[in-house]
Amino acid sequence: MLTEPEEIQQCFQKMEAALKNTKRLIVLTHDNPDPDAVSSAVTLAYLVNSKFKIPTAVKYSGIVGRAENRAMIRVLGLRVTPLKDSDFKRGVNFAVVDMQPGTGNNSLPKRQKAVIIIDHHPLRKTTKADFVDIRIDYGATATILTEYLLESGLEISSTLATALSYGISSETQDLGREAGEKDIQAYLALFPKSNKKLLASIEHPKLSRDYFITLNRALHHSFIYKNAIASSLGEIENPDFVAFIADFMLKVERINWSMCIGRTPEKIIVSVRTTNTKGDAGNFLRRLIGKKGTAGGHGMVGGGQIICETMEHELCTHIEEQLIRDFLIKLGYREPGDMTPLLTTEPIHT
Ligand SMILES: [Mn+2]
Structure with a gap:
């Protein structure tokens, strides 16, 4: 009603x-x-x-x-x-x-x-x-x-x-x-x-060639650890791509949590998605980003940003890597060392 x-x-x-x-x-x-x-x-x-x-x-x-x-x-x-x-x-x-x-x-x-x-x-x-x-x-x-x-x-x-x-x-x-x-x-x-x-x-819109170039990069920079996938896009022109990839990667079989990170000249942009209806993705991401930036969202969708305008390139990269590690640790994985590339040709044993 x-x-x-x-x-x-x-x-x-x-x-x-x-x-x-x-x-x-x-x-x-x-x-x-x-x-x-x-x-x-x-x-x-x-x-x-x-x-x-x-x-x-x-x-x-x-x-x-x-x-x-x-x-x-x-x-x-x-x-x-x-x-x-x-x-x-x-x-x-x-x-x-x-x-x-x-x-x-x-x-x-x-x-x-x-x-x-x-x-x-x-x-x-x-x-x-x-x-x-x-x-x-x-x-x-x-x-x-x-x-x-x-x-x-x-x-x-x-x-x-x-x-x-x-x-x-x-x-x-x-x-x-x-x-x-x-x-x-x-x-x-x-x-x-x-x-x-x-x-x-x-x-069903027409898609720019830039879309395929960024998609290609996303496919090559996505890594799986158990039920989680993390994608790192590096520098992007279109901030919307981060949310799109986070959504898209949830389509991978057996994946329940997805995180994507991309960077514009001003901000590191982070999106988290989960298929878990009790995942509380917004709060999950808020805790993950902490004082480094801001975040919000709802149950299965979270978005956040960290201002990086004045940061050295290396520091940005370090923060992004740290976010991915923290993402896995927050999901309860103690030793999130070996992530498998999404596009691996090796058979995956889970
Ligand atoms: Mn809305």
Whole structure:
């Protein structure tokens, strides 16, 4: 069952109150936004604009790297643009979706408070806004926004329905990962309104040659130890590749835990995935990264980053190797010395 209409109506009232001094609202996603973040942001922007007559814009930092995510923005013609310094003006307020300020995965400056926060990650102690809606039992933030949209009485365009459908399905790996009844119901409600042809073209995009080059590198730099796989990509241009490889390597038979590390000029980026529904990947990664950086996530998905702009190359490499060792130790392996290359030609005995 979806959330009771009365409850959603109360959310609208609180949201309207939170926006009373807002002349213009910028809806900000986390950095390098994924389909859950983008679809949630465009839906919130539409709701606020249509219901409360406040001009809105959707902004992000970082890059949209994954081919599917780029395709989604392109084929649906979604208006999302990079956040600029000039966006910070008097009367302009911020809403954030699919993230919470101070997590390390977003570019909302410390001095800028958000008036609205809508998210499905665990509530942080520091999270404060005039309107906060955090539902950690939801597989996707897009599910929360779908409930809002369904209850708003506004027209649901096929563009929004398609974006939200893809937001939910990609975030939950086709409703298989961390999806609950609400995610399924929201997806079903959107299904008749979504454009299947566009959805298919988003899900099966053309891939750049750079994709194959990085994939090749990932295949050659992936190592297996018992039920765990670790992939080290070195320097990458597209930060999204780290999460993609972490997901992809979980497909290897007998593997239950996957970690991928890559490095941009600014950050070491780490993704952890597990098939263990009680794996608590977000906390797992937070403990793994510790004070070196920031991390978050949910049960089967974790992401983190370590700022490395001013670090020597060797130190970065050392940190990455240490992370892989700690990853295995945290999984309970005492002597994680010999990892087998994924592409070994030797028969593997397990
Ligand atoms: Mn999400």
